[in-house]
Structures are given as C-alpha cells and as structure tokens.
Amino acid sequence: MNILYVEDNKINAMVMDKMLSKHDSNVVIAENGSQALKVVREKNLDLILVDINLGLNQMDGCELLQRFRKLDILKSIPVFAVTAYAMPGDRQRFMNIGFDNYFSKPVNFDELLSAISTLSVS
Amino acid sequence: MPFTLDQFEILAEKTLHFLLVFEKDGRIIAYNSRCEILFPSDVSYMEGGYITDFIIDDDVPVFKKVISELSPENFLISKSFSFATENHGVLSLKFDLTFQNNLVYAAGTDTTEEYKEHRALMTISKLTKTGAWYFNPKNNEMYWSKGCYIIKGLDPDTPMTRALGASFYPKESRKRVEKYLDDLIKNKKAYEYTEKIVTEQGEEKWVKVVAHPVIHKNEVIYVNGTIADITDRHHYIEKLKYNEETKHLALKGIQSGLFDHHIAKNEVFYSSDFKKMLGLPLDQDFVPEEIFRKMIHPEDVDGAFKRHQDNLKKEGNHYHNHYRLSDKKGNYKHYEVHGFRRKNEKGETIRMIGNLIDVHQRKLNERTIIEGKNRLQAIVNNGFAYTVLLDTKGKILITDKKSLKIIKKDFKVDPTKTDCLFIDVMPANFKNSFIHTFNEALKGNTIKKEIERVMHDGNTQWLESKYTPIFDDDYKINSVLVSFHDISERKLAQQAITLAHLREQELSNLKSNILSNFSHEIRTPLNGIMTISNLILKDKYPEEQNQLLKYLEESKDRLLDTMNKLSNFSEIDAIHDTLNFEEVDINYTVESSFREYQHMADIKKLDYNLELDTESPQAKIDINLFRPALNNIIHNAIKYTEKGAVSIRINSNTSKKNIYIYIKDTGIGIDKKDFFKIFEPLMQGSTGISREYEGTGVGLSLSKRYIEILGGKIKLKSKLGKGTEFIIIIPKHV
Numbered sequence: 001m002n003i004l005y006v007e008d009n010k011i012n013a014m015v016m017d018k019m020l021s022k023h024d025s026n027v028v029i030a031e032n033g034s035q036a037l038k039v040v041r042e043k044n045l046d047l048i049l050v051d052i053n054l055g056l057n058q059m060d061g062c063e064l065l066q067r068f069r070k071l072d073i074l075k076s077i078p079v080f081a082v083t084a085y086a087m088p089g090d091r092q093r094f095m096n097i098g099f100d101n102y103f104s105k106p107v108n109f110d111e112l113l114s115a116i117s118t119l120s121v122s
Numbered sequence: 123m124p125f126t127l128d129q130f131e132i133l134a135e136k137t138l139h140f141l142l143v144f145e146k147d148g149r150i151i152a153y154n155s156r157c158e159i160l161f162p163s164d165v166s167y168m169e170g171g172y173i174t175d176f177i178i179d180d181d182v183p184v185f186k187k188v189i190s191e192l193s194p195e196n197f198l199i200s201k202s203f204s205f206a207t208e209n210h211g212v213l214s215l216k217f218d219l220t221f222q223n224n225l226v227y228a229a230g231t232d233t234t235e236e237y238k239e240h241r242a243l244m245t246i247s248k249l250t251k252t253g254a255w256y257f258n259p260k261n262n263e264m265y266w267s268k269g270c271y272i273i274k275g276l277d278p279d280t281p282m283t284r285a286l287g288a289s290f291y292p293k294e295s296r297k298r299v300e301k302y303l304d305d306l307i308k309n310k311k312a313y314e315y316t317e318k319i320v321t322e323q324g325e326e327k328w329v330k331v332v333a334h335p336v337i338h339k340n341e342v343i344y345v346n347g348t349i350a351d352i353t354d355r356h357h358y359i360e361k362l363k364y365n366e367e368t369k370h371l372a373l374k375g376i377q378s379g380l381f382d383h384h385i386a387k388n389e390v391f392y393s394s395d396f397k398k399m400l401g402l403p404l405d406q407d408f409v410p411e412e413i414f415r416k417m418i419h420p421e422d423v424d425g426a427f428k429r430h431q432d433n434l435k436k437e438g439n440h441y442h443n444h445y446r447l448s449d450k451k452g453n454y455k456h457y458e459v460h461g462f463r464r465k466n467e468k469g470e471t472i473r474m475i476g477n478l479i480d481v482h483q484r485k486l487n488e489r490t491i492i493e494g495k496n497r498l499q500a501i502v503n504n505g506f507a508y509t510v511l512l513d514t515k516g517k518i519l520i521t522d523k524k525s526l527k528i529i530k531k532d533f534k535v536d537p538t539k540t541d542c543l544f545i546d547v548m549p550a551n552f553k554n555s556f557i558h559t560f561n562e563a564l565k566g567n568t569i570k571k572e573i574e575r576v577m578h579d580g581n582t583q584w585l586e587s588k589y590t591p592i593f594d595d596d597y598k599i600n601s602v603l604v605s606f607h608d609i610s611e612r613k614l615a616q617q618a619i620t621l622a623h624l625r626e627q628e629l630s631n632l633k634s635n636i637l638s639n640f641s642h643e644i645r646t647p648l649n650g651i652m653t654i655s656n657l658i659l660k661d662k663y664p665e666e667q668n669q670l671l672k673y674l675e676e677s678k679d680r681l682l683d684t685m686n687k688l689s690n691f692s693e694i695d696a697i698h699d700t701l702n703f704e705e706v707d708i709n710y711t712v713e714s715s716f717r718e719y720q721h722m723a724d725i726k727k728l729d730y731n732l733e734l735d736t737e738s739p740q741a742k743i744d745i746n747l748f749r750p751a752l753n754n755i756i757h758n759a760i761k762y763t764e765k766g767a768v769s770i771r772i773n774s775n776t777s778k779k780n781i782y783i784y785i786k787d788t789g790i791g792i793d794k795k796d797f798f799k800i801f802e803p804l805m806q807g808s809t810g811i812s813r814e815y816e817g818t819g820v821g822l823s824l825s826k827r828y829i830e831i832l833g834g835k836i837k838l839k840s841k842l843g844k845g846t847e848f849i850i851i852i853p854k855h856v
Binding site for chain 2: 009014015018019083085087104106107109
C-alpha cells in the first residue's frame with residue numbers, strides 16, 4: 001500500500017514512517033503542500049495522510065485537500081486528517097471540509113491501522 | 123210644558139248670564155238685572171238707551187259691524203265686547219248674538235279675567251321677566267299681576283295702590299314716572315319708558331314700562347300696562363355705549379393736532395387741538411422755533427432737527443419726523459409727524475402742513491415687544507443648546523449666539539440682518555433630514571432626531587435635534603423652535619460601552635483560541651514522544667534505540683519550549699529562586715524606560731512627558747522583573763491612547779515607606795467592571811480591536827505578578843473613554 005504523509009514536523013513524519021512500514025506499507029513523506037502536489041502526480045497512491053498545520057506561511061492541510069480534490073487522478077483516493085487540532089468540534093470541522101477520516105495527535109496507531117486495513121480489504 | 127212668562131222672567135233673573143234684547147241699531151228693548159252693573163248707577167231705567175253708549179270706544183265699530191252682519195240667514199254670531207262700568211272697571215263680555223224678528227237677543231258671559239290675560243299677553247308675549255298692571259283712574263284702583271310683584275321683589279299678597287307702585291322709583295325719577303301716567307290719562311296716548319327702580323330688597327333694576335289707555339266716550343277709563351325687567355339688556359347697552367365713547371375718544375386722540383409751518387418766516391401755527399395737547403396758550407397764534415425746540419426731549423432734539431433738515435432736502439413732498447414732546451405737566455410723550463411740504467419754484471420747501479400724532483401708547487407697546495424679544499433672546503443665548511426659531515417658511519427669526527457665530531463663519535451670512543432660510547445655512551447632508559422633520563413639526567408634532575457633524579478639528583460631534591412647533595392664540599403653528607443639544611459625551615460613553623461588550627464577546631473567542639493553540643502546540647511534540655516511547659517499549663528497533671531516544675529528547679525539548687513560550691506564568695514560581703535584589707535608582711530606571719518608548723509616542727503624536735522625583739529614591743528590587751513590569755505598563759499606556767497625553771511622574775515625598783510611579787494616559791480607558799479582568803492572564807483590554815492592539819495578552823498580569831514579587835503593588839484608576847492611570851507602588855530602600 002502506497003501512503004503519502006504530509007507533515008512538517010520531521011520527528012512525527014519519521015515515527016509515522018516507522019510505524020506504517022512495519023505494516024507492509026510504503027510511506028512517502030512530503031514536508032509541505034507543494035511537495036505533496038508533486039508527489040501525487042508522480043506516484044500511484046492508495047491513501048494520503050495530511051497534517052493540518054504545516055507551518056507558518058504555508059499552505060495548510062485544508063487547502064491542500066481542496067487542491068487534491070481538483071485533480072482527477074485523486075478523485076477516488078481517501079485523504080485522512082492527522083492533526084494536533086483536537087478541541088471539541090475539530091473532528092466535525094475537518095470531516096465537513098471533506099476529509100475521509102480524522103485522527104488527532106498523539107495518534108492512536110491501533111485506530112489508524114484498523115482504518116487502513118478496512119481500506120485494503122475493500 | 124213650556125215656561126210661563128212669569129217662570130221665564132224668574133229664570134232670566136236667576137242666571138249669571140247677561141241677557142239683553144236690542145234692536146239692530148243698538149237701542150235696548152229689555153235686559154235682566156245682571157246687566158245693571160254695565161250701566162251707570164244714576165240711570166235706573168235704561169230701556170230705550172243705546173248699548174253702544176256703554177261699550178268702550180275701540181269696540182263700538184266692531185259692534186256695529188257685527189250687528190250689520192246679522193240676518194235671517196246668518197242669525198247667530200259670537201263676539202266679545204268690553205263695557206266701561208262705573209264700579210267694576212272694564213268688563214269684558216262674550217255674547218252669543220241671535221237675530222230673530224228683527225231683534226237681537228244677546229246672552230253674554232263675563233270673560234274679563236281672560237280678556238286681561240289676553241291683552242297682557244298681546245303686549246308682553248315676547249318679553250320674559252314681565253308683569254301686567256291695570257289702573258282705573260276713576261277710583262284710583264291699581265292691579266298688579268304676579269310678574270310685577272316678582273320684579274319688585276314684593277310679596278304678591280300685598281294690596282297694591284298707585285302710590286305704593288310709584289314708591290319703587292327713586293325720588294329723582296318718581297315725579298317723572300307719575301307724570302307719564304297722568305299725561306296718558308289726560309292725552310289718551312300710549313307711552314313707554316325705561317327707568318331705574320329699587321326693589322324691596324334694595325337692588326337696582328332697569329325696567330321698561332309700556333302703557334295703553336282704554337278709552338270710553340273719549341275718556342280714559344282704564345290703563346293697561348306691562349312692565350319688563352331689562353336690567354341685563356340695559357347693562358349690556360350701557361357697556362356698548364361706553365365702548366363706543368372710548369372708540370370715539372381714541373379716534374379723536376389719533377387725529378391730534380394740525381400745524382402749519384412757514385419756514386421762511388420761521389413761524390409755526392397750531393390748531394387749537396394741538397395747542398391743548400401741548401399745553402400752549404390758546405390765544406397765542408404761533409410758536410417760535412426756539413421755544414418748540416425746548417419742548418422736545420433733550421435726547422431727541424439733535425436727531426429730530428437732523429431729520430427735519432434731511433426732510434427738507436428730500437425729493438417729493440412728504441415730511442416725516444418723530445420725537446418726544448413734553449406736555450404742560452412736563453411729561454414726555456412720543457409723537458410722530460406726517461406732513462406735506464410746499465415748495466417754491468426753486469424746489470425749496472417754504473411751507474409745511476401736517477399732523478402731529480400721539481403715538482405714545484404704540485411706542486410703549488413696541489418697547490414691551492422689544493423687551494419681550496430681548497428676554498427671549500437672553501433665554502435662547504443662555505440655554506445649553508443651539509437654538510434657532512424659524513417661521514413656517516423656514517426663515518430664521520431668532521438664533522442663539524453660538525449658532526449665529528457658526529452660521530456667520532461657515533456661510534458668511536448674518537440672519538439678524540438679512541432674511542435667511544435655515545436650510546441655506548446648514549451642511550448639505552442635513553438638508554433632507556431637515557426638510558422632512560420640519561414638515562413633520564409643521565403638522566404639530568414635536569420631533570427628536572440625532573445627527574452627526576464633523577467639526578473643524580475633524581472630530582465628530584453628535585447632536586440631538588428637537589423640533590418644537592409653536593402655536594399662536596388660534597392654535598395655528600406660527601413658528602418652529604429647533605434646538606440642537608451636544609450629546610457627544612453621552613454618545614462616546616455609549617460607544618465605549620458597546621465596545622466593552624464587544625470586547626467581552628471577543629474575549630471568550632480569544633480564550634478558546636488560546637486554549638486551542640496551547641492544545642495544538644502541546645499535542646504536536648507529544649505525538650512524537652508517545653510514538654517513540656511506544657516503539658521503544660515494544661523494542662521493535664533495538665538497533666535504532668539511541669536514535670529514537672535522541673528524537674524523544676528533541677520532542678521533549680520542543681514541548682518544554684512551547685510551554686515556556688506560551689505560559690510565562692509557569693516560570694514565576696521558579697523566578698523566586700533566581701531573584702537578584704539590588705539597590706536601584708528609580709529616577710534613572712524610569713527615565714531609561716521612558717526613553718525606550720519615546721519613539722512610539724512620537725509616531726502617535728502624543729504629548730509624552732516625564733516628571734522625575736526631586737529626591738533620588740532608591741529601591742531594593744530585581745531590575746530584571748521591575749523593568750519589564752514598568753515597560754509593559756508604559757507600552758500599554760501608549761498603545762491604548764490614540765490622542766492626548768501619556769504622563770509619567772515619580773513621587774516619593776508623600777510617603778515615608780513607598781515610591782509612587784504614576785503612568786497616566788488619555789486613552790480608551792477601562793470599564794470599572796473589567797478592572798479585575800485586565801490583570802488576568804491572556805486578557806487584553808481590547809480584544810475587540812485586537813488587530814489594532816497586537817500582543818501576547820499576558821503583559822499586565824505579568825507586570826502585576828512581578829511587582830508583587832518585588833513587594834510592591836499596582837493600583838488602577840480609569841474611566842471608560844477618558845483614560846487610565848496606573849500607579850506602581852514600590853517600597854523605598856532606606
């Protein structure tokens with residue numbers, strides 16, 4: 001399974017890579033929106049994980065999602081929000097924007113892995 | 123069975139009817155004894171006499187006419203006739219006249235009482251408060267109806283005599299009234315008069331009396347009279363007369379005196395009215411100019427003579443002048459002169475004929491009006507509002523001084539000198555609103571409106587305008603009073619309150635934002651820490667343990683850094699351990715902080731000043747806490763002040779123990795209910811305009827905590843919209 005993870009925090013990106021690699025996934029890291037948009041054109045992906053806060057003066061995860069949705073090749077690919085925005089109402093907010101799933105940081109990997117496995121089955 | 127002649131005779135004598143038989147010419151054939159009262163007592167046997175001899179003169183032609191109408195075809199006629207009797211006055215009898223065998227059979231009943239009523243009603247029917255009276259001159263018998271008694275206020279049961287009747291007239295008119303009656307009896311002519319009476323109760327009344335004679339054989343045998351109380355009408359007429367006289371007098375007064383002035387001869391001839399008016403001797407034909415000059419009021423002489431000379435030079439023939447003249451008692455009155463000038467062939471005035479008119483009363487009235495107007499003007503000027511009185515066309519009648527100044531300055535018009543519509547002297551953006559509101563006021567409504575005006579200094583002024591229609595005596599609107607009240611202060615306070623509400627609202631938003639940010643900043647490194655510790659615990663990558671621990675360390679640092687950055691408060695407990703107290707010169711410290719913000723104050727064009735203490739107060743404090751605390755407050759003072767001044771003052775003289783540092787601004791101020799809040803962490807005085815005032819929002823709470831750690835206090839005085847004063851109190855080091 002090819003997974004793109006858009007995350008500016010290198011440690012977080014690294015540990016996600018390590019966690020998912022253990023479960024037969026190939027993780028590509030993008031540090032920001034521009035890199036992510038470049039990756040989606042070059043690679044066949046099965047899932048995209050997007051951090052929302054991608055740093056000051058950077059395209060944020062929400063905008064990135066809108067850009068993805070305009071690309072034909074990504075029309076049917078699920079996009080999950082993985083974010084430290086975890087106040088009440090945040091889940092609803094991101095789901096409303098159009099994310100297919102939402103995971104708050106610190107990420108509960110069991111939940112994330114189970115969501116991924118559901119995808120691979122279908 | 124028919125009556126026998128004897129029986130019939132008895133019957134005729136027993137009846138109350140007057141029974142008579144006479145021929146068509148009135149010669150009496152027979153009568154019953156009842157009829158004897160109709161005939162004089164000395165004529166014992168009247169058969170062969172004529173009935174017309176006993177009927178009153180007025181009724182004789184009627185009688186003759188009725189008798190002539192009787193015929194075998196028209197044999198029954200009813201008619202009343204009055205008989206003059208010797209002892210019973212006039213008796214009125216109603217007869218049924220039957221014509222048979224060329225004789226007239228008359229059967230009469232006594233209707234005297236009805237007749238009297240009838241006659242009285244005839245005369246007085248239209249008058250109220252009337253009475254009827256009858257007088258028999260032969261036996262001096264006087265009869266009064268109830269009305270007469272009521273008018274005189276006399277008990278109706280009192281027997282009436284002529285003398286008693288006359289006694290109600292005052293002495294001076296009694297003889298006259300008696301003479302009227304005597305003359306009537308003598309001349310047989312009706313009379314009427316209006317006289318004053320004094321009633322039994324002593325009340326004066328005016329009565330109108332009308333009397334008619336009843337004549338028999340060319341002699342007055344009876345007098346019918348009416349009397350009416352016309353007191354009310356009389357008073358009304360008297361009042362009318364008085365008014366009429368006043369009017370005539372007034373007219374005479376206006377027409378005053380004529381004069382004829384021969385300029386060449388320097389002689390003035392006056393009409394006698396004129397002389398009387400001025401108290402000049404009537405036999406003196408003219409007054410030399412010098413004497414006339416002395417009669418003019420000293421204050422008016424120069425003006426009057428100047429106008430006189432100007433008049434003579436003028437085109438046309440008219441002459442007009444005015445001055446006060448003294449009358450014979452030495453009182454001055456206002457006069458106006460209107461005259462006609464006669465010129466010679468050179469166009470010089472050689473003679474003037476004119477009228478001197480007493481306008482004293484008018485002048486006094488004018489003065490009253492002017493005084494009234496001045497009083498009104500004074501009220502208008504001394505009011506707090508701008509006030510303009512407009513007529514119904516919108517023309518300015520009166521303005522207060524302040525408004526007048528503005529109009530003069532902005533529009534170069536003086537409404538007191540030239541006619542000026544209010545709409546022409548107001549800012550263009552007021553005009554629509556004015557027209558609408560003014561029209562509403564003309565409908566009789568009092569209207570209040572708020573308007574905004576930009577003043578010369580660029581500040582906005584809020585005015586509350588009030589339009590009050592003013593009614594004249596006929597309840598018509600004759601003017602509209604427009605007043606403008608400066609409500610800027612109220613408005614500013616209102617705005618400040620609204621702002622405060624807004625801030626409160628935004629504060630709750632801010633708090634949740636801050637909370638959200640905190641959460642995000644903590645969760646991010648926590649994510650790393652938890653994942654790594656998970657990996658280590660599960661011991662999945664033993665060869666990378668060291669690397670993972672390094673990452674863990676980094677995440678931990680990041681978390682700590684976040685915590686430090688966002689919450690200075692958490693540091694404060696730690697501060698206590700690292701405090702470094704040393705002697706500090708407050709004057710010097712404050713001055714250096716003051717200078718640090720000079721630039722910021724200059725940009726905002728604030729009046730920024732510092733007043734150092736005359737002493738050099740020392741405090742034992744940690745400069746690293748004191749300086750940021752002070753800086754924060756100075757910075758805030760400048761930040762929240764848009765115009766005006768920020769003043770800093772140090773004072774250690776008033777207290778033995780403490781040094782006071784006052785930081786005073788003229789900024790937005792703080793609502794009293796928010797005083798405690800501003801020292802709360804994460805609170806910004808103005809969250810509402812947070813873009814305008816960027817900051818951490820922890821400044822003031824930190825200042826307070828720092829100063830408290832140093833053993834001092836911060837006090838706060840503030841008024842919303844007016845400004846704030848922070849007072850830092852620090853213990854002296856002696």
